[in-house]
Amino acid sequence: MILNIFTDIHELLLGLMPENIVHITELVLIAVAYLGIFAILGLFLVWLERRIAAFFQFRLGPNRVGPMGLFQTVADALKLVSKELTGTEKADKFLYKIAPYFVITTALMSLSLIPFSYEIHAFDINIGLFFLTSVSSVGVLGIFLAGWASNNKYSLIGGMRTGIQMISYELSVGMAIVTMVVLAGTLQISEIVEIQKDGWLIYQGHIPAIIAFMIFMIAGTAESNRTPFDLVEAESELGAGFHTEYSGMNFAYYFLAEFVNLFLISSVAVILFFGGWLSPFGITDTIPFAGLFWFVIKVLGVIFIFMWFRWTFPRFRIDQLLTLEWKFLLPINMVNIVLMALMVWLGLTL
Amino acid sequence: MSYFSDIINGTKTLLTGMRVTGGYFFVNFFTKRDVITQQYPNNIETLEMFDRFKGEVIMLHNENNEHRCDACTLCEKACPNGSIEILGDKAKDPETGKNKRFLVKHIYHLQMCTMCGLCIEACPVNAIDWGQDFHHVEYDRSLLTKVLNKPGSKIMSGIKG
């Protein structure tokens, strides 16, 4: 019954207007829905981060506004909306203004590729993963532009560090994904999930898959600019790094996008390694929309690991960051791809 | 071959770190055992500050309502911002028959005090000390001017003037 909700809406709209207008209307509706998801996700994850950080540090975290402090971040966002947008006088105004939109647009576009369940999947193309990695690398441009256009030395250093860090670690993320694609044999996200019906890929690919997972987690932390790879912001060194000169809603865009990126990275990890929306051992695979539950649970689990990293490890120095990538992750990754290819070739996968 | 041992050692130390912080997280998440946050306005009745907390300057009294202050005014002089005023007087000591200074009022202006502690260090007879009361909210600042010696109190015997 509930499965038909989308077709019902589709038919309702067909009754109201001609077919090509229905198509456009549906696109708009989906876009609005994803904007909503974007905002709610961002706000929820900020709250989650603050609560979890508090428990790591023997505190309680925000717990006054709403049940368990859930509306704290909503209140914060309202405050940011009402604030004045300031900027530096000599900033490159045009780039300065559009930079945040690069970040949120790419985050939104990547979000459309994420399958929340079998039924809820906005954009499923045959080069899904490829598209996802390409789009999310455009997001770097937003950070880079912000650093450049602000005309502030801290922002500029933050922006330069972004360039170094993102270009380096994108390689590792990409190669970890390629390792799993070798195993899955497809780039289409829905197919990758379907393949895992007989066992999640981390089980099917055992040793190389586990290595790929570890590399993915490390590089994913770097990609989402989180501690220990938060050289881009590095509060203690750079003020606020690339968004030092941003205020009000423009700042909030960066802030939300950062957390949505965290969600994206975690979703990709779940899709590639932990079977996406599939339930463990297929226990609820026949119930419609149960996938949503499992997907959210798994993603929250991976997000928790990322937060655990953040509140445990101290920040890298820039040379250590590059050493880690170019001398350790990349060679291991290359050997790992070959290993995975050999395993698939020899039929050693489970 | 320090390359591989570096990788293994690095992973091991990172996992050790994560075990420690993870332990903190789970203990606090499930039991809130070690949480040190005080939910201030809610626990106003029960909240007790730790011993070293500098809440306000108090004068120590014993069970017979006796204090040790002989009104020497050293604390008044030590205070950098004039938060203390000593009102003393002289009277005949019944034992020796000499004139002796005694304390009438030890006036303490909490609203001006910076909790620097110089008065407490200056006092030669340890008559004043830190109190742990932290809840000093008043609607009128004159209420923050306190008389530290309790009404009817007198000096302990054996304190030299």
Ligand code: SF4
């Ligand atoms: S603590 Fe410092 S400021 Fe306060 S009364 Fe004593 S000397 Fe003055």
Ligand code: SF4
């Ligand atoms: S409190 Fe101490 S320093 Fe101050 S007047 Fe009394 S004896 Fe002297």
